[in-house]
Amino acid sequence: MPASSADRRPARSRVPDHGVTAVETGTELACDLFERYHEDIFIYLYGLVHERAWAQDLAQDTFVRVLRARRRLLQVDNHRAWLYRIATNVGLTALKRRRRFAWLPWRASDRSAGCPPEVAEQAGTGSAVEVALASLRPGYRAALLLHAHYGLSTAEVAGALGLSQAAARKRIYRACEMFRQAYSKGDAK
Amino acid sequence: MSHTPYEERLAVYGDLDPAGREKVDRHLGECPACAARLAEYRAMQRDLRSRPSVAPDEWLREGFYAAVARAREQDRRQARQRPLWQRIRALGDAAAWVGVGVVAVALLVGLAVAGRPLMERAWPASTAIPASVPGADLVGSEWVLTVLNGEPLVEGTHITLAFGPRQASGFAGCNRYGLEYTTPREGALSVGETEKTLELCLGPEGVMEQERAYTKALRNATTYRLVADRLELANAAGDTILSYRKREPLPMDPRDLVGTEWRLVSWDGQPPIEGSIITIAFTEGEISGLAGCRGYTGTYEAEGDHIRFPRMAMTEAGKQWEECSPALQQQEGEYTTCLSWVTHYRLDGEQIELLSARGESLLYTAAQLSPPTAATPAPPLAGWVARTDRVFGVTLRHPAHWKPVEGYERRYGGPDGYFDLGVLAAALSIDEVAALEASHKLQPYGSSPTIEALTVQGQEARLILPSADQPIAMERLAVLIVRYPQPVTIRGETYEYLSLYADVEHIRGLAATLEFLTSLDAGPVEG
Numbered sequence: 001m002p003a004s005s006a007d008r009r010p011a012r013s014r015v016p017d018h019g020v021t022a023v024e025t026g027t028e029l030a031c032d033l034f035e036r037y038h039e040d041i042f043i044y045l046y047g048l049v050h051e052r053a054w055a056q057d058l059a060q061d062t063f064v065r066v067l068r069a070r071r072r073l074l075q076v077d078n079h080r081a082w083l084y085r086i087a088t089n090v091g092l093t094a095l096k097r098r099r100r101f102a103w104l105p106w107r108a109s110d111r112s113a114g115c116p117p118e119v120a121e122q123a124g125t126g127s128a129v130e131v132a133l134a135s136l137r138p139g140y141r142a143a144l145l146l147h148a149h150y151g152l153s154t155a156e157v158a159g160a161l162g163l164s165q166a167a168a169r170k171r172i173y174r175a176c177e178m179f180r181q182a183y184s185k186g187d188a189k
Numbered sequence: 190m191s192h193t194p195y196e197e198r199l200a201v202y203g204d205l206d207p208a209g210r211e212k213v214d215r216h217l218g219e220c221p222a223c224a225a226r227l228a229e230y231r232a233m234q235r236d237l238r239s240r241p242s243v244a245p246d247e248w249l250r251e252g253f254y255a256a257v258a259r260a261r262e263q264d265r266r267q268a269r270q271r272p273l274w275q276r277i278r279a280l281g282d283a284a285a286w287v288g289v290g291v292v293a294v295a296l297l298v299g300l301a302v303a304g305r306p307l308m309e310r311a312w313p314a315s316t317a318i319p320a321s322v323p324g325a326d327l328v329g330s331e332w333v334l335t336v337l338n339g340e341p342l343v344e345g346t347h348i349t350l351a352f353g354p355r356q357a358s359g360f361a362g363c364n365r366y367g368l369e370y371t372t373p374r375e376g377a378l379s380v381g382e383t384e385k386t387l388e389l390c391l392g393p394e395g396v397m398e399q400e401r402a403y404t405k406a407l408r409n410a411t412t413y414r415l416v417a418d419r420l421e422l423a424n425a426a427g428d429t430i431l432s433y434r435k436r437e438p439l440p441m442d443p444r445d446l447v448g449t450e451w452r453l454v455s456w457d458g459q460p461p462i463e464g465s466i467i468t469i470a471f472t473e474g475e476i477s478g479l480a481g482c483r484g485y486t487g488t489y490e491a492e493g494d495h496i497r498f499p500r501m502a503m504t505e506a507g508k509q510w511e512e513c514s515p516a517l518q519q520q521e522g523e524y525t526t527c528l529s530w531v532t533h534y535r536l537d538g539e540q541i542e543l544l545s546a547r548g549e550s551l552l553y554t555a556a557q558l559s560p561p562t563a564a565t566p567a568p569p570l571a572g573w574v575a576r577t578d579r580v581f582g583v584t585l586r587h588p589a590h591w592k593p594v595e596g597y598e599r600r601y602g603g604p605d606g607y608f609d610l611g612v613l614a615a616a617l618s619i620d621e622v623a624a625l626e627a628s629h630k631l632q633p634y635g636s637s638p639t640i641e642a643l644t645v646q647g648q649e650a651r652l653i654l655p656s657a658d659q660p661i662a663m664e665r666l667a668v669l670i671v672r673y674p675q676p677v678t679i680r681g682e683t684y685e686y687l688s689l690y691a692d693v694e695h696i697r698g699l700a701a702t703l704e705f706l707t708s709l710d711a712g713p714v715e716g
Contacts, residue, residue, distance in 0.1 A: 023264045024261070024264070024385075027257060027260060027261060027264070028401065030257070031254075031257060031397075034250075034253050038245065038249060038250070038253070039244065039245060042243070042244075042245040042249065043240065043243055046243055047240065052243065055245075056245050056246060056248075056249055059245060059249055060249055060252050060253065063253050063256075064253070064256050067253075067256055067257060067260050068260075070260065128236075129236050129237060129240055130240070133237075144237070145237070147200075147201070147204075148233065148234040148237040148238070149234075149237045149238055149240060151203075151238075153204050154201050154204050169197055169198075169200075169201055170197060172200050172201055173196060173197040173199075173200035173201070176200040176230055176233065177196075177200075179233060179237075180229060180230070180233060183233060183236075
């Protein structure tokens with residue numbers, strides 16, 4: 001028994017000595033990412049799920065995942081694209097699960113499930129854009145938002161959606177087409 | 190004829206490399222329909238980009254930083270087993286503080302305060318270093334930061350620095366820190382890595398950012414200058430980045446403490462909760478007193494005007510923990526935590542002031558102790574009013590002074606508590622629903638909430654009560670989930686469960702008043 005514990009000891013001492021500060025740097029980076037992107041991520045998720053409280057939960061979830069990855073955060077080279085990738089995963093998975101388990105939002109701002117009044121009021125195009133967006137399938141909605149709203153490159157969209165570049169380009173194109181048709185229909189009304 | 194290869198490129202036009210774009214441009218010249226489509230895509234993209242901005246609620250931030258605090262706590266626990274951490278701990282005589290940490294953790298809801306490894310040392314004034322050695326003028330001096338990177342400090346924050354031989358430590362606004370330094374020659378300063386405790390402070394606003402900026406500035410300091418009662422640290426470029434004023438020690442004699450007994454009258458200018466009694470009594474090397482609910486005992490070490498309380502434990506002297514209201518329990522937790530941060534005292538016969546590294550002040554006057562008053566009884570239901578929600582099909586009673594809370598459809602509350610209603614659709618058993626709610630990954634009810642099975646109005650119900658480590662941002666949230674006698678239909682969707690959210694102090698009282706409306710009562714929504 002003493003032999004086995006002695007065997008383990010050298011292995012443990014090879015753990016790099018700078019552990020604490022490296023993790024703390026990752027945590028601080030996670031905080032920076034939160035401060036810089038949480039509003040964008042929230043609006044992106046809102047575009048995906050069209051429900052304020054839910055989008056907020058998902059944004060929370062996204063950043064909790066970022067935090068969980070704090071140990072390897074420094075090795076991520078494109079934090080923004082990576083962040084959208086996580087948010088996309090979180091958002092699309094949540095949409096898939098929706099039917100199994102659904103809270104009715106009770107905050108006043110969620111009164112209309114589709115589009116909160118303040119959104120429609122803030123800008124003339126708001127409601128038409130949101131309605132057209134809502135008509136897209138989630139995977140397409142994500143591709144369109146990432147590319148057209150947040151300006152992610154085709155390669156970054158591919159990364160976020162787990163597609164090849166060619167497939168991502170096709171996805172963006174199809175999403176643009178679906179949106180275009182829904183949007184022009186909405187305008188015509 | 191298929192335009193698809195080009196159309197795809199039109200959708201990602203902004204992304205194309207110059208060669209690809211040229212090819213598309215050529216095609217556009219020959220294909221007016223494509224040109225029109227590109228224009229349309231651009232208009233769409235413009236509209237998408239100008240989607241109105243919807244700001245998230247503040248609880249997104251609070252929830253995230255609560256998770257950060259837990260992550261740091263976890264990291265700290267792991268790190269403590271590592272050799273480096275042992276070295277850091279040695280800096281501040283941590284061992285004695287672990288005991289306090291354990292007490293504090295049990296008492297303070299939400300924030301991680303376990304074992305504070307880096308204590309601001311009361312550096313023995315007797316440390317003899319020949320004056321000719323560079324840096325001898327720093328050893329034993331204590332400083333309070335006044336200017337950071339040319340800016341005054343965030344209001345309500347407090348940053349200190351105390352030099353020992355080769356090591357310095359202090360308080361950075363939220364965390365204690367320690368560092369090793371050398372003074373290669375007179376006026377030159379080389380600061381090693383700063384080691385911090387890993388707490389998270391939610392306020393004052395900007396305190397964490399300021400702390401980061403401060404430790405960064407410390408690392409960048411390369412020279413120091415002592416001018417009268419000021420210390421200035423400058424970076425390699427020669428810019429003064431940190432400026433401190435000297436903290437002059439008060440002429441105090443710890444022997445004057447022995448045998449005195451005090452009652453807390455003011456805590457950062459505020460009296461303690463009405464009717465609560467907080468006291469401290471000093472004997473030789475030991476303290477004892479009441480913490481507003483229970484009693485406490487501990488040890489103290491004092492030298493000059495430095496004092497600290499390395500060990501504390503709660504005693505049976507006061508009330509039972511369960512007898513005390515959550516407000517008293519919280520105050521007690523905050524008080525003992527505050528004591529664990531105390532570094533200095535000021536005694537003048539009439540009163541004693543304990544000052545913490547965090548800048549807190551506990552002011553006591555000579556005690557005239559009366560026996561602790563009996564615990565106040567629970568609020569009588571008599572003063573409660575009924576509230577009916579026809580959409581959710583329930584009636585319940587709540588304290589008359591609770592008013593609707595802005596921003597919520599169904600939330601009522603006052604300074605002492607609140608409730609909120611929700612409904613849940615799930616093809617799950619009530620135990621599964623309760624387990625899902627209790628084990629939410631954001632831990633709204635803390636890491637180990639309790640789930641109690643009970644019956645409300647003859648319906649099966651589960652009560653989720655928070656554990657002691659519930660994040661403060663959750664406002665002592667507890668929830669009661671009750672199965673509807675008949676599922677309710679709201680906006681075309683059917684819901685099987687009602688959830689009553691309320692602060693933990695009121696939830697049972699509210700639950701006892703809950704009644705379901707029969708389907709005949711449930712009419713159309715009014716006003």
